[in-house]
Amino acid sequence: MKLPRSRRITRRADFQRVRTSGSTYQGRFLVLGYLSDDSLSEPFRLGLITTKRLGGAVVRNRVRRRLRAIVQRTAHRIRRPYWVVLIARGAAAEATSEQLEKEWKWLMHRTSLTDPDCRPE
RNA sequence: AGGCCGGUCCGUGACGAUCGCUGGUCGCCAUGCCGCUCCGGCGGUGAUGCGCGGUCAGAGGAAAGUCCGAACUCCACAAGGCAGCGUGCCUCGUGAAAGCGAGGGAGGCGGAGGGCGCAAGCCACCGCCGACGGACAGUGUCGCAGAAAACAAACCGCCACCCGCGUCAGCGGGACCGGCAAGGGUGAAAAGGCGAGGUAAAAGCUCACCGCCCCGAGGGUAACCGAGGGGGCACGAAAAACCCCGCGCGGUGCAAGACAGAACAGGGCAAAAUCCGGGCCGCCUGCCCGGGUCCGCUUCGGCGGAAUAAGCCCGGGUAUUGGUCGCACCCUGCUCACAACAGGGAGUCCCGGCUUCGGUCGGGGCUAGAAAAAUGAUCGUCCAACCCGCUUCGGCGGGGGGAACAGAAUUCGGCUUACGGGACCGGCCUUCGC
Numbered sequence: 250m251k252l253p254r255s256r257r258i259t260r261r262a263d264f265q266r267v268r269t270s271g272s273t274y275q276g277r278f279l280v281l282g283y284l285s286d287d288s289l290s291e292p293f294r295l296g297l298i299t300t301k302r303l304g305g306a307v308v309r310n311r312v313r314r315r316l317r318a319i320v321q322r323t324a325h326r327i328r329r330p331y332w333v334v335l336i337a338r339g340a341a342a343e344a345t346s347e348q349l350e351k352e353w354k355w356l357m358h359r360t361s362l363t364d365p366d367c368r369p370e
Numbered sequence: 371a372g373g374c375c376g377g378u379c380c381g382u383g384a385c386g387a388u389c390g391c392u393g394g395u396c397g398c399c400a401u402g403c404c405g406c407u408c409c410g411g412c413g414g415u416g417a418u419g420c421g422c423g424g425u426c427a428g429a430g431g432a433a434a435g436u437c438c439g440a441a442c443u444c445c446a447c448a449a450g451g452c453a454g455c456g457u458g459c460c461u462c463g464u465g466a467a468a469g470c471g472a473g474g475g476a477g478g479c480g481g482a483g484g485g486c487g488c489a490a491g492c493c494a495c496c497g498c499c500g501a502c503g504g505a506c507a508g509u510g511u512c513g514c515a516g517a518a519a520a521c522a523a524a525c526c527g528c529c530a531c532c533c534g535c536g537u538c539a540g541c542g543g544g545a546c547c548g549g550c551a552a553g554g555g556u557g558a559a560a561a562g563g564c565g566a567g568g569u570a571a572a573a574g575c576u577c578a579c580c581g582c583c584c585c586g587a588g589g590g591u592a593a594c595c596g597a598g599g600g601g602g603c604a605c606g607a608a609a610a611a612c613c614c615c616g617c618g619c620g621g622u623g624c625a626a627g628a629c630a631g632a633a634c635a636g637g638g639c640a641a642a643a644u645c646c647g648g649g650c651c652g653c654c655u656g657c658c659c660g661g662g663u664c665c666g667c668u669u670c671g672g673c674g675g676a677a678u679a680a681g682c683c684c685g686g687g688u689a690u691u692g693g694u695c696g697c698a699c700c701c702u703g704c705u706c707a708c709a710a711c712a713g714g715g716a717g718u719c720c721c722g723g724c725u726u727c728g729g730u731c732g733g734g735g736c737u738a739g740a741a742a743a744a745u746g747a748u749c750g751u752c753c754a755a756c757c758c759g760c761u762u763c764g765g766c767g768g769g770g771g772g773a774a775c776a777g778a779a780u781u782c783g784g785c786u787u788a789c790g791g792g793a794c795c796g797g798c799c800u801u802c803g804c
């Protein structure tokens with residue numbers, strides 16, 4: 250699934266709305282914030298947050314690129330229009346792509362972003 | 371051969387597959403606009419795009435720190451000064467400037483223990499170091515140790531003094547008043563050194579030599595050197611504490627700056643009492659201009675003025691922390707077209723040649739442009755570091771897994787700092803062979 254800029258969250262106000270009105274779920278490497286919105290024309294919109302706590306620009310770029318690629322591969326499972334914000338925690342800087350993908354699938358399952366019968370492997 | 375140090379250069383290895391991101395460009399599609407129309411559409415335009423497809427480009431030597439210098443931007447601007455900041459031996463080269471390079475001067479540290487000398491010290495040699503104007507313009511500072519650390523200073527001492535003993539030399543005790551900076555000890559540093567005279571003991575108190583200070587023939591483009599003469603010596607360190615002196619500097623930084631669109635709601639205090647038209651701004655809730663109105667003057671064309679407020683307070687709205695530009699080389703050929711590719715030009719950097727030092731010629735490299743911030747993710751193969759085994763010491767086989775510092779943010783030139791590995795050059799050390 251493609252992830253052009255238009256499918257990402259870029260406006261400050263959108264981030265704030267997900268934070269104040271949406272729900273969050275914490276994992277080891279990631280924090281998932283999500284907000285259902287049936288008025289969305291897209292299946293979902295994604296925002297990635299990589300704070301300076303992760304490390305320098307190189308580390309943050311790497312984490313962000315990995316997460317984007319993971320979401321690209323798996324996002325077709327999202328069943329309803331959602332605003333999705335992924336915040337990378339400090340441990341994510343050291344995590345492998347495999348670990349991140351596993352956690353992302355687990356988070357999608359726990360928060361019912363995906364269909365209930367689509368279980369993480 | 372190995373190790374260490376210094377310098378220069380290269381710098382997330384190469385190839386492929388699948389899936390993606392940002393931008394340019396081309397084609398198609400959709401929307402918009404314009405024209406025609408037999409009202410079905412057709413043609414043009416190429417403005418718009420979460421659209422589809424092709425094609426091309428897409429992180430570094432430091433992109434970093436944001437420390438200098440410039441381009442560019444807006445603001446300010448008679449001239450000078452103050453404050454502030456920067457800078458600091460001399461000459462030459464290079465450069466727009468910062469800076470960089472070469473040579474020289476003075477100074478400091480170390481080595482060897484060479485020459486002269488009784489010694490102090492001086493001379494010569496080799497290697498290294500650097501923010502290198504001024505410490506008699508002024509204010510302040512100098513830990514610990516030590517008696518005393520900058521208008522020097524009596525702890526142990528020395529001498530003199532008083533008492534006793536002794537023929538004398540001297541010895542013991544007292545006193546803590548006087549003289550002394552020679553010796554000891556402390557310290558990074560104890561207020562010139564050394565020898566002699568001198569003295570109660572001493573002291574540049576006096577003298578020679580050395581050092582230091584002043585003047586200085588002469589030499590050198592200059593920093594500076596310095597024959598010779600004079601002075602009994604005054605002047606500790608640090609200017610990277612402040613400071614003083616010379617020289618330089620207007621401020622602002624791409625969130626600069628320019629433009630467009632969109633949106634809303636006013637109220638209060640105070641004050642005053644009219645509308646219309648047009649334009650402008652980025653912040654708006656306004657402003658400006660013109661007309662009409664009123665007043666005065668008039669040479670009857672006009673001219674001048676006044677008011678419709680200014681101001682303050684409380685709110686509200688808009689601009690996506692961001693739209694477009696700034697801002698991301700140009701032209702020609704090939705091609706349906708865009709590219710790749712080829713040729714030419716521009717800018718810039720590097721290398722080399724020539725030079726009348728102004729330049730010029732040849733070759734090579736580079737020309738990314740995001741905005742919650744693209745330049746990637748996954749997999750495979752091969753090849754390095756490293757590990758294991760074998761070895762005829764040349765290598766061979768197996769394992770192994772991309773590793774340091776680090777991510778463009780207007781651009782360019784420097785500086786500084788960080789860094790795994792490789793290549794080359796130079797120096798030193800060790801071992802082996804000849």
